[in-house]
Amino acid sequence: MTNRPAMPETHVAHQFETVEQQREADIIGMWTFLATEVMFFGGLILCYTFARFAYPQAFEAASHRLYVGYGGPNTAILLCSSFTMALAVRAAKMGQRNALTAFLGATILLGLAFLAVKGFEYHTDYVEHLVPRVDFKWDGPGARQAEIFFWLYFTLTGLHAVHVTIGIGILATLAWRGRFYAGNDIPVEISGLYWHFVDIVWVFLFPLLYLAGHR
Amino acid sequence: MKRAPASLVTYISVFVGLIVLLLITVAAAYIDLGQFNLPIALGISVAKTLLIVLFFMHLREGARLTWIVAGAGFFWLMILLFLAMADYATRHWGVQAAPF
Numbered sequence: 553m554t555n556r557p558a559m560p561e562t563h564v565a566h567q568f569e570t571v572e573q574q575r576e577a578d579i580i581g582m583w584t585f586l587a588t589e590v591m592f593f594g595g596l597i598l599c600y601t602f603a604r605f606a607y608p609q610a611f612e613a614a615s616h617r618l619y620v621g622y623g624g625p626n627t628a629i630l631l632c633s634s635f636t637m638a639l640a641v642r643a644a645k646m647g648q649r650n651a652l653t654a655f656l657g658a659t660i661l662l663g664l665a666f667l668a669v670k671g672f673e674y675h676t677d678y679v680e681h682l683v684p685r686v687d688f689k690w691d692g693p694g695a696r697q698a699e700i701f702f703w704l705y706f707t708l709t710g711l712h713a714v715h716v717t718i719g720i721g722i723l724a725t726l727a728w729r730g731r732f733y734a735g736n737d738i739p740v741e742i743s744g745l746y747w748h749f750v751d752i753v754w755v756f757l758f759p760l761l762y763l764a765g766h767r
Numbered sequence: 768m769k770r771a772p773a774s775l776v777t778y779i780s781v782f783v784g785l786i787v788l789l790l791i792t793v794a795a796a797y798i799d800l801g802q803f804n805l806p807i808a809l810g811i812s813v814a815k816t817l818l819i820v821l822f823f824m825h826l827r828e829g830a831r832l833t834w835i836v837a838g839a840g841f842f843w844l845m846i847l848l849f850l851a852m853a854d855y856a857t858r859h860w861g862v863q864a865a866p867f
Contacts, residue, residue: 576830583833587840594844598851605855624793631789631815635782638823645772741825748824755815759808763796 563736575738582742586749593711593753600704600760603697610694612765614701617682622673623762626666627754633662634751637723641744644737652740656727659747663720670713677702705761712757715750722746773822781822788815 568574604611640655681689684703722743792811800807821827826837 576832579829580833580836583836583840587836587843590840590844591847594847597844598847601848601852602855605852620793620796624789627789628786631782631785634785634819634823635778638778638781639775641825642772642775642778745824748819752816752819755819756809756812759792759796759812763792763808764805766796 578738578742579745582745586745589749593708596704596708596711597756597760600708603700603704604764607694607697607700610697611701613692613694614698614705615761615764616766617680618705618762619673619676620762620766622669622676623758626669626673627758629662629666629669630751630754633659633666634748636662637744637747641737641740644740653727656723656740660720660723660727663716663723666716667713667720670709708757708761712750712753715753719743719747719750773825777822781818784818785815788818 564571564574568577636655636658640652640659643649643651643655677683678687681687682702683706684699688699688702690698726739726743788811792808795807795811796804798804820837826833829837
């Protein structure tokens with residue numbers, strides 16, 4: 553393997569002295585944005601924590617109505633997509649343009665598969681009368697408390713799905729533009745940071761929502 | 768200067784680790800461990816997060832300032848969760864007066 557990069561060298565903006573300094577600034581900027589995203593999801597996680605603390609039985613009963621058969625495979629799909637994303641970043645760093653496009657494509661497809669499974673799952677939830685304010689029927693005690701669980705479920709997974717959709721858009725733009733002027737690996741690296749973050753959000757949503765009541 | 772990217776073996780090992788942790792977390796959820804089910808599930812999620820953050824998000828070889836920013840996000844989340852829940856958990860009227 554030659555060391556000659558298949559992509560042109562990075563352009564250094566005038567406020568930076570070196571490529572390395574610019575690279576660090578870009579990465580720290582993305583991490584700062586992700587810290588605000590932690591706060592964004594954190595507020596809802598706090599709602600969940602309080603409500604589960606206040607209504608433990610209702611939350612376990614409500615969680616029992618979700619299907620691990622949807623949530624589990626979807627977790628695996630997202631973990632696979634993080635793996636292909638990491639390989640895309642690696643390909644970008646090594647200047648392998650074809651591998652970069654292939655891994656970005658694989659990540660996009662896995663993201664779409666995740667959204668498709670989520671769509672089927674939402675449909676199942678609707679058929680089973682589990683959508684608050686739209687069609688919610690609950691037999692047994694704690695109907696309003698269970699409704700709070702499902703409100704949190706739809707809000708958290710809905711916002712997460714929006715993030716996945718935005719991520720797919722970003723990766724598609726990278727894959728499209730990368731074919732013509734793959735400038736450097738920083739755009740791929742920081743888009744990867746966003747994609748991995750969205751994966752981490754799901755890593756916590758999965759046990760909190762799906763696994764709370766299966767024992 | 769560009770650092771050499773991590774080896775393929777590293778990425779594959781991390782990925783296998785993540786899938787194994789996923790299988791453990793699903794299996795553990797079906798065993799009744801009383802009050803330990805939730806801490807175990809969250810502990811596994813934290814372990815997965817560390818794998819993703821350190822290896823896939825390259826925090827391991829990241830700058831000191833990146834560590835501080837990532838740590839600050841985590842620290843402020845803990846303030847949000849722990850201080851708020853400490854309040855709800857220690858006021859005798861908190862949960863009893865819950866609205867529903």
